[in-house]
Amino acid sequence: MQAQGWRRVAPCVALMLASCASAWAQRLGAEPTHDAGQGVTPAFEGWFKNPDGTFSIMLGYFNRNTKEVVDIPIGPNNHIDPGGPDRGQPTHFLANRGWGPFVVIVPADFGDKEITWTLTANAQTNKIPAGLNPLWEIAPMIDAISNTPPYLSFQSFEENGPSIQGPRPVVTTRTATVGVPLPITVWVADDNVYSPGRLPPRTPITVTWTMLRGPADVVFSNAKPAVEKTEGKLPAGTKVAGKATTSVTFVEPGQYTLYVVINDASGVGGGGGFQCCWTNGHVKVDVKPASAGSK
Template sequence: MSSHAARVVLCLLVNALMVSSLSAQPSDRLLRPAPGAGTPVIPFMEGWYGNEDGSVTVSFGYQNRNRDPVQIPVGDNNRIEPEMLGGMQPEYFLPGRHHGAFTVTIPAAMDDTTIWWHLISEGEELKVPGERGSTAYELDRNPRPQGSVQPLIGFSQSGLYGSGPEGITSDSVLQTSVDRPLTLEVWTKDPSSYDSNDPRYAKPLDTRVSWYRHQGPGEVSFSAHESMPFLDTRPASPLSRNAPPQHAVAVKESVGPARVTASFSEPGEYLIRARLDNWRASDSDALDQCCWSNAYQRVLVTE
């Protein structure tokens, strides 16, 4: 077998075995519909971005095939190796397939390092690697065929903005108490450039912000802010290839603030993720790894 053919076979094997299990699985599991409970959460490596400074940013997502959310606190059962690169992985896993929920950046000095995301749930450990590897998993930030690019999201109109799955993490920690709802706000804009002669883009498109409990010890209840009603979305399915957003609001013509009200059931440290997408465009979709951006807000909740 030629070296080229061997590399192709190896890539196919890596793709097929991207999620490896350390315990035996029933041989007929994949032949049956997924049960509503009792299945482990599956980690996914979405792909990697090469950065100008020589570092590599690896995007991770997950699928929860259970009907209900699963909580796996960061620690032995939910860890990144090397540990020094961990800490941003979700603890709260909603039903369905969720793309690009967080990233890990491998510094240029560690370019040959393979990172691993380990998840242990329902007595089963699953892990997935991430590294600068096959070009089949290389992602880019180039405009899509109609002009869509990753939108911009920040925490103030005049402040810094981030884009892509790595997005931006707020430098400040918001504080509230268990009995006091908190308003969360992000600011958005979309630099995508569309052909105005195309009737689909004759008017500026709205973008959408969805809110997620990412980390934290208690329940987080999101309610519509008085200035922004929630969009109607269908319930999440455990087998969905792209879980529909929940607690989502529209940003008119893609520029402006998005707000939501959050209430917390227990004191502790929380991390809330806001995801901005421009999926109303015909060339933007999570299944194509474009185009959305994350913003992470830390919240300290007291009694």
């Protein structure tokens, strides 16, 4: 029933967002591009209701630099209020657009209140308010052709480990040591629904790794590892499944959050900014210094 309700909302919301996106794109198109030196603008992607009655406010960003990666630690230059400054937002901003890498959970009685995300970078401050305005309700779990987001798990589907669909991320934890590669495997599955008239996608599921938060850069052995097809138990409603493995190496100790996004054939950002169909995962890593004997 929930999916049907979201499906009714989707066409009008998609039209509204498409109009907004078009206007925004036209405005941005008139602005000169810069390799570096520009600010980072928070983006309110929309909100959706969770099964437990709470709400997810989905946020992203636009780094207005074409090359400069911007790091903004949590604090006076990167805060979400009220309830902050830390509400799980990124501190590491890749160039250009970051589509909905995280959500802020608000209670069932949130009503007409708002949260505000403020970012200051390169002496430029930008902020965005976000709330539960009905015009910004989105349908991240199903689109106009009944496509749904891929499933993501950090355990084999045969093991019945926790899995998730959609932008509210599944979270797992790991420990690592500076200089020692940490292997990470994800299991993914999808309904393999694609637009009528298109050929079946050669790659129905893609996996992309980046860093969301951390005190220093990390190095992935492969940030876009190939998905190896698997057989066996599948989540309900899915037709294709596989696993993808990469490793990540840390050069400094500290607390990190890695971000994995699972896309289906609709593409990054749901294929043009519509809020379906992708799935987020966060890996929180506690990185210890290298021991004296390992140096």
